Amino acid sequence: MDRSFYISPSPHIKDSDSIPHIMYWVVGALIPAGIGSVVIFGSRVLWIIAIAVVVSIMTEWICQLILKRPVRALDGSAIITGILVAYNVPAEVSWWIPAVGAFVGITLGKMVFGGLGYNPMNPALIGRAFLTASWPLQMTVFQTLPANGTLSGIDLEGIDAISSATPLNMFSQVREILLNVSQYSDRIDLITQAQVVETRLYDSTMNLLLGKIGGCIGETSVVLLLFGAAILMYKRIIGWKIPFFFVGTVAFFAWLFGGTRGIGTGNPLFHVLSGGLILGAFFMATDMVTSPVTFRGRIFFGIGCGVLTSVIRLWGGYPEGVSYSILLMNLATPLIDRVTLPKKFGGK
Amino acid sequence: MFKTNSFRGGTHPPEDKSRTEHLPIENVPIPEKILIPLQQHIGAPAEPVVEKGAGVKTGQVIAKSNGFISIPAHATCSGTVTAVDLFTHPLGNRMLAIEIENDGKDEWEQKQSRALSIRSLKKDEMLKRIQEAGIAGMGGAAFPTHVKLSPPEDKPVDIILLNGAECEPCLTADHRLMLEQPDLIIQGMRIMMKILGVKTGIIGIERNKPDAIDTITERVRKVKSIRVLPLKVKYPQGAEKQLIKAATGREVPCGGLPMDVGCLVHNVGTALAVAEAVSVKKPLIERIVTVTGNGIAKPKNCRVRIGTSFRHIIEFCGGYTANASKLISGGPMMGIAQVTDAVPVIKGTSGILVLDRKQAFLRKENPCIGCARCVDVCPMNLVPNRIAAFVEYQKIDKARRLGLIDCIECGSCSYICPAKRNLVHYIKLGKAVWNKTQKKAQ
Ligand code: SF4
Numbered sequence: 001m002d003r004s005f006y007i008s009p010s011p012h013i014k015d016s017d018s019i020p021h022i023m024y025w026v027v028g029a030l031i032p033a034g035i036g037s038v039v040i041f042g043s044r045v046l047w048i049i050a051i052a053v054v055v056s057i058m059t060e061w062i063c064q065l066i067l068k069r070p071v072r073a074l075d076g077s078a079i080i081t082g083i084l085v086a087y088n089v090p091a092e093v094s095w096w097i098p099a100v101g102a103f104v105g106i107t108l109g110k111m112v113f114g115g116l117g118y119n120p121m122n123p124a125l126i127g128r129a130f131l132t133a134s135w136p137l138q139m140t141v142f143q144t145l146p147a148n149g150t151l152s153g154i155d156l157e158g159i160d161a162i163s164s165a166t167p168l169n170m171f172s173q174v175r176e177i178l179l180n181v182s183q184y185s186d187r188i189d190l191i192t193q194a195q196v197v198e199t200r201l202y203d204s205t206m207n208l209l210l211g212k213i214g215g216c217i218g219e220t221s222v223v224l225l226l227f228g229a230a231i232l233m234y235k236r237i238i239g240w241k242i243p244f245f246f247v248g249t250v251a252f253f254a255w256l257f258g259g260t261r262g263i264g265t266g267n268p269l270f271h272v273l274s275g276g277l278i279l280g281a282f283f284m285a286t287d288m289v290t291s292p293v294t295f296r297g298r299i300f301f302g303i304g305c306g307v308l309t310s311v312i313r314l315w316g317g318y319p320e321g322v323s324y325s326i327l328l329m330n331l332a333t334p335l336i337d338r339v340t341l342p343k344k345f346g347g348k
Numbered sequence: 349m350f351k352t353n354s355f356r357g358g359t360h361p362p363e364d365k366s367r368t369e370h371l372p373i374e375n376v377p378i379p380e381k382i383l384i385p386l387q388q389h390i391g392a393p394a395e396p397v398v399e400k401g402a403g404v405k406t407g408q409v410i411a412k413s414n415g416f417i418s419i420p421a422h423a424t425c426s427g428t429v430t431a432v433d434l435f436t437h438p439l440g441n442r443m444l445a446i447e448i449e450n451d452g453k454d455e456w457e458q459k460q461s462r463a464l465s466i467r468s469l470k471k472d473e474m475l476k477r478i479q480e481a482g483i484a485g486m487g488g489a490a491f492p493t494h495v496k497l498s499p500p501e502d503k504p505v506d507i508i509l510l511n512g513a514e515c516e517p518c519l520t521a522d523h524r525l526m527l528e529q530p531d532l533i534i535q536g537m538r539i540m541m542k543i544l545g546v547k548t549g550i551i552g553i554e555r556n557k558p559d560a561i562d563t564i565t566e567r568v569r570k571v572k573s574i575r576v577l578p579l580k581v582k583y584p585q586g587a588e589k590q591l592i593k594a595a596t597g598r599e600v601p602c603g604g605l606p607m608d609v610g611c612l613v614h615n616v617g618t619a620l621a622v623a624e625a626v627s628v629k630k631p632l633i634e635r636i637v638t639v640t641g642n643g644i645a646k647p648k649n650c651r652v653r654i655g656t657s658f659r660h661i662i663e664f665c666g667g668y669t670a671n672a673s674k675l676i677s678g679g680p681m682m683g684i685a686q687v688t689d690a691v692p693v694i695k696g697t698s699g700i701l702v703l704d705r706k707q708a709f710l711r712k713e714n715p716c717i718g719c720a721r722c723v724d725v726c727p728m729n730l731v732p733n734r735i736a737a738f739v740e741y742q743k744i745d746k747a748r749r750l751g752l753i754d755c756i757e758c759g760s761c762s763y764i765c766p767a768k769r770n771l772v773h774y775i776k777l778g779k780a781v782w783n784k785t786q787k788k789a790q
């Protein structure tokens with residue numbers, strides 16, 4: 001009665017965690033911010049998210065069929081890409097915008113490289129970059145300000161109010177005026193106006209926290225984003241290093257150079273809470289596939305993202321730089337990993 | 349309080365020791381047939397000195413050691429040699445082994461004398477007795493013990509560590525041994541310390557065995573030179589280099605040996621064998637094996653003669669359960685899956701583990717998602733994901749530069765990987781390829 005046995009290399013037990021398990025936790029952690037967004041912007045948001053998610057899954061599924069690869073479209077990663085694409089567009093966009101973003105993100109951002117694990121850059125950010133480059137107007141129209149948004153009451157004579165309704169946009173223009181006061185010497189009213197707006201912006205911290213401001217779908221409710229991120233940290237799905245150093249660097253630069261009255265007069269809190277920084281630092285920069293694996297590498301990565309974001313925000317032509325910074329750092333990830341190899345046990 | 353230093357990395361697989369940790373060791377009757385492989389240790393295989401048909405007694409040398417880094421093999425029962433041939437070995441492959449038919453009398457070649465006083469023995473005499481007893485490390489690596497105890501002049505050893513960590517899940521053989529025969533273990537340790545003139549002995553035990561910690565601490569209370577060190581429960585706490593780091597803070601250099609930092613590590617079972625060999629000249633013919641897992645009807649800690657087949661021992665433990673599907677020699681993390689239960693227990697066999705169908709189910713490998721968990725858990729501070737990838741793409745040289753050779757094959761990386769990548773398997777393959785190219789180059 002010779003029995004036959006399974007044969008495999010050791011170890012013969014494995015941790016129960018799996019890729020879908022991790023991915024669905026991330027999906028779950030993104031949901032609170034989505035619900036918040038629906039409350040703030042209305043049910044339209046729900047449709048945008050649904051469209052992006054469905055298109056992501058379908059695109060991945062079809063690609064895997066065409067490429068004759070194992071079909072894993074439901075492993076959760078495509079859902080994350082869909083949600084993140086939706087979170088990165090304004091609530092007012094036409095319905096086909098999230099669809100195109102998701103399609104481009106999955107195809108050009110992921111499947112052309114061989115699918116999950118082989119993509120050098122965050123697929124959702126590829127989708128967003130494509131959309132911003134192709135339809136800049138659609139991507140920056142934040143017409144419907146949230147109902148109770150305090151900023152909607154500000155009279156911004158001389159400032160392009162309509163297309164600049166995100167706090168960062170306003171800040172960028174106000175700062176431009178205040179840093180070049182001499183050019184506007186004939187427009188004292190404008191300068192006073194800008195100063196008022198600056199104060200109001202800095203006073204709006206509470207609204208930034210709760211999301212009662214203009215912005216992309218997922219960028220707004222900082223509290224809910226942090227709640228989701230806390231769950232992921234507790235589950236050890238994301239680490240603290242990348243977000244900590246990313247946010248910390250941005251705060252430092254904002255304090256040092258972001259002010260209008262000289263070095264060290266900036267308001268770091270405003271910079272940290274506005275725009276896509278929290279969403280980017282906790283949910284996109286931490287993407288496992290495209291961030292470094294080494295201890296020191298993750299720190300460098302976070303600092304790099306922070307420096308690039310600050311440079312773009314403060315001196316670049318764009319009010320927001322989070323997504324481009326992450327994309328650039330994604331490209332640097334293999335190099336970072338190579339130069340930050342940990343010291344081997346017993347090594348010199 | 350003792351300090352509970354540890355090492356960086358490591359992981360926490362389920363300990364799964366409750367099945368057998370409270371069960372006293374039972375003696376398994378000697379089977380009808382015993383099979384003694386000639387290679388049970390690292391080094392040159394022993395050379396047979398008996399032929400088919402020869403009559404042998406228990407403890408008689410049936411294969412002599414072949415050089416310094418080699419040990420003899422002894423008959424572990426009395427009876428008749430029925431074959432000297434190739435048999436399936438628990439480490440894989442077919443290797444030369446001697447088969448003995450048991451006559452049921454268990455007649456010893458040499459009467460076991462009462463314990464001699466070890467005080468009068470010279471160092472060389474003690475080493476000779478250890479080699480003659482055929483002792484190899486019983487924790488798994490199976491390096492001849494007398495060789496380990498003869499470090500070169502320029503590598504002075506000042507600390508001897510006994511490894512009672514038993515960090516491998518499921519296994520409880522060392523644990524039971526420490527509870528049931530603490531005096532012999534301590535005696536063995538003192539002999540080894542005497543051989544090397546070492547003044548410090550540390551017995552490392554993981555904190556999940558408080559009874560063993562208490563028992564041994566109690567026995568060494570009056571011995572100034574030996575102390576017990578409770579260790580953090582973490583895999584692989586019992587790995588040689590990690591144990592030294594935890595106990596002494598010393599780090600064995602890459603490619604180096606414990607003696608490079610003045611340490612020697614021995615398993616508690618080895619210490620016991622040393623005590624018996626030196627005091628009563630008893631050869632190493634039996635060992636403790638934990639027989640456990642969902643696939644075993646009545647898990648037990650067993651004292652078995654070397655050469656007893658897995659099948660015989662499993663039958664002693666009530667046989668297989670209905671869904672037994674995978675047979676492993678050793679523990680779940682580093683053990684080796686077996687094709688057949690006809691393989692014999694050898695000197696390094698610490699456990700027999702049988703998994704059920706659900707546990708044996710092989711999960712599909714997915715591409716690495718860069719989660720960095722393998723990097724975080726690697727006790728050698730390597731980047732297993734990249735080493736494995738380089739091996740996969742046959743870039744052995746690049747893999748080697750990342751520390752391929754430094755991997756201690758603990759399996760922590762494969763265990764934790766959510767993509768179910770067999771990282772340590774690739775690394776072992778890479779090592780094998782590298783060794784081959786090295787040999788060719790010579
Ligand atoms: S690479 Fe080697 S030493 Fe590191 S965790 Fe994997 S098996 Fe253990």
Ligand code: SF4
Nearest residue numbers: 716717719720722765
């Ligand atoms: S644990 Fe697995 S998935 Fe994670 S980085 Fe290592 S190899 Fe990749």
